[in-house]
Amino acid sequence: MYHADVVIAGAGPAGSTAALILARQGFSVLLLDKASFPRKKLCGGLLTWKAMRLLEHLHGCPAQTLIEGGIVDTVTDGFALYYRGSLLSSGRFAYPFHLVKRPVFDNHLLTLAQKAGARIVPDCAVLRCSPEGTVSTSRGDFRGRYVIGADGVNSTVRKCFRLPRARWNNNLAAAIEITVPRDAIPRITNHPELHAGILATGYGWVFPNQEGIVLGICGLKRDALNFRDAFADFLRVLGVEDPQTFIREHPLAGHPIPYGNALHDPVRGNVLLGGDAGGYADPLLGEGIFYALLTGWYAGEAVAEALRTGTHPAHAYRKRIHSFILPEMRGANRLRWLLYGLNILNPKNLGRYFRLRGDTLAEMVHGMRSYDWGRKKQWDF
Ligand SMILES: Cc1cc2nc3c(=O)[nH]c(=O)nc-3n(C[C@H](O)[C@H](O)[C@H](O)COP(=O)(O)OP(=O)(O)OC[C@H]3O[C@@H](n4cnc5c(N)ncnc54)[C@H](O)[C@@H]3O)c2cc1C
Known part of the structure; x- marks a missing residue:
């Protein structure tokens, strides 16, 4: 011992x-x-x-x-907020995010x-x-x-x-995230984006970094039926025409988040x-x-x-x-x-x-x- x-x-x-x-x-x-x-x-x-x-x-x-x-x-001070692909708000924060x-x-x-x-x-x-x-x-x-x-x-x-x-599981979120090359999605993204309207209780994100872009979704497990389908939906919102092929080429990874x-x-x-x-x-x-x-x-x-x-x-x-x-x-x-x-x-x-x-x-x-x-x-x- x-x-x-x-x-x-x-x-x-x-x-x-x-x-x-x-x-x-x-x-x-x-x-x-x-x-x-x-x-x-x-x-x-x-x-x-x-x-x-x-x-x-x-x-x-x-x-x-x-x-x-x-x-x-x-380091980035820009942001954009979308609802199912429509831009709701964008701008600059007084203090930047560090990734x-x-x-x-x-x-x-x-x-x-x-x-x-x-x-x-x-x-x-x-x-x-x-x-x-x-x-x-x-x-x-x-x-x-x-x-x-x-x-x-x-x-x-x-x-x-x-x-x-x-009780613990009731407030657990599931998250899926992948990092892909910048040209893997059709839209150009230079600052962090948050995407609403993807999950009942949760959101999607696009974070550009030096390597490429990080795409992710996270939401309460109890409110979503299938996170793989939700991620495919997110890809569609981002303009990816064939999400299933995209997912085959970029395998998804998931991990829970304590979410309340x-x-x-x-x-x-x-x-x-x-x-x-x-x-x-x-x-x-x-x-x-x-x-x-x-x-x-x-x-x-x-x-x-x-x-x-x-x-x-x-x-x-x-x-x-x-x-x-x-x-x-x-x-x-x-x-x-x-x-x-x-x-x-x-x-x-x-x-x-x-x-x-x-x-x-x-x-x-x-x-x-x-x-x-x-x-x-x-x-x-
Ligand atoms: C997809 C995703 C995206 C996220 N994005 C963000 C973000 O952008 N910003 C943010 O602030 N948070 C984010 N989070 C949350 C963040 O990752 C966690 O809250 C944070 O890592 C918690 O830190 P920790 O030290 O508690 O645990 P962890 O970082 O999970 O570290 C736990 C450590 O324990 C070790 N371990 C586990 N089990 C055992 C065991 N049985 N024996 C020995 N060692 C063990 C693991 O190897 C690990 O090294 C995200 C989470 C996910 C899943």
Whole structure:
């Protein structure tokens, strides 16, 4: 059995951030991942203002350094919103989006954690975890005074919480995404596009990057019958004449997104959940990288404090989740319900909403304003 102050399962943005915070403060950290890095991760890689600010604050990585180091692939301040192929709104945001390629980005964060002193254990699949802090893996048993479960949306660590599966699944989104050469679709696209009217509760996206364009859809699983058909429909909307041949030439890949299942209590015994494992992605756009960084930080800080003082991290971790994250989840969920549930997602209403509230909406997405009624947001970083 290997021992450490903290065992972290999963080396995505949540796990690597928690590892960085703890290792920096001198605690022994084992960071386990079933993959060896750099590894693939299906993701649009779009970072908002709040994510960029956090990367500077926590990781010491200002935007310019990330761009110069090739970690950020594309910077763009343009956007366009479509409803089934008809342009509703387009323009420029005051603050740009930064697009990363996840294998490069995640590997960068992992390297920072390693340099700070965390020990990385690759090819190590977590099989079971006990609330007391024993983690059984394909490479033997590990014991931490605390365990942070950051092993993604299908978390194995979360199983020790014994949560009702039906409730979790009810708010799960399915996402499909592929990267294709720019000339694979007939339309020229130079900035991120969002497409409404593709799924009952969800949307499609087109993100151009250096390699080509990322095409994706994401929506509540319970509201869509067949995501492959929905993706074919999306391709048709984008002007692709023969979607089935397109799909044969560019095989689809899918992965779930927690889409409204943020846990109110992410602590059991000595185990804390962060990132997708705790359901922390926003239920409107499915933005999860920022919340993975944020919960990784909160969990790392709470555990460091507990180890220093001999207290328990639950109170400190829950407090920050409740103060800063859950209001965003509730607000984004409310906005989703207004848009989809009340069925105002038709071209006329959506266009009008965007014209009236476009700037506020942009600031909500970036995090200068809260999804909670558009109030100015005060983050703790
Ligand atoms: C198609 C798609 C597009 C997206 N686009 C965006 C976007 O543009 N912007 C955005 O902010 N968010 C986006 N998201 C969401 C974002 O990808 C996630 O919210 C984010 O990756 C969560 O980070 P994490 O660290 O919690 O988990 P992950 O990044 O999923 O990392 C989890 C890690 O745990 C490891 N792991 C899993 N199981 C085990 C196990 N049993 N044992 C050991 N290790 C394990 C995995 O190998 C992985 O390295 C998208 C998601 C999808 C599916």
